[in-house]
Amino acid sequence: MTILDKIIADKHKEVSLKKSIVSVSHLERSALFGRETSSLSSALRKSNTGIIAEFKRRSPSKSVINQTASVKMWQKVMKMLVCVECPF
Structure with missing residues (x-):
């Protein structure tokens, strides 16, 4: 298994x-x-990037991926690479 x-x-x-x-x-x-639902598909189509991202230091299958990575570092990287006006 x-x-x-x-x-x-x-x-x-x-x-x-x-x-x-x-x-x-x-x-x-x-x-x-009864509330109105949000559409992930619509939100992605309307976004500038269409990217879904997940920040992980560990995973069940890989254990440690990158223990020293920081969210702030990745925010800076994403801002430089992708975003003109990031919501970070």
Whole structure:
């Protein structure tokens, strides 16, 4: 079993447990159920870059990727490479 298989199996267990605790009808009655949704696809099409990024120092499958990396450093790099007006 790979780490990804384990993550998927654990997530299936988590979802099953949550479904047994909270019913669909209860979720449908919640305050936020009827709110307007946001479209990731639309947001990406309207963006200047269309980039989805994730900053990670570690991952379940690779362990340490770059322990010394900092978010501030990557903000500067992204600003220099991509952004004219970054939201950072």
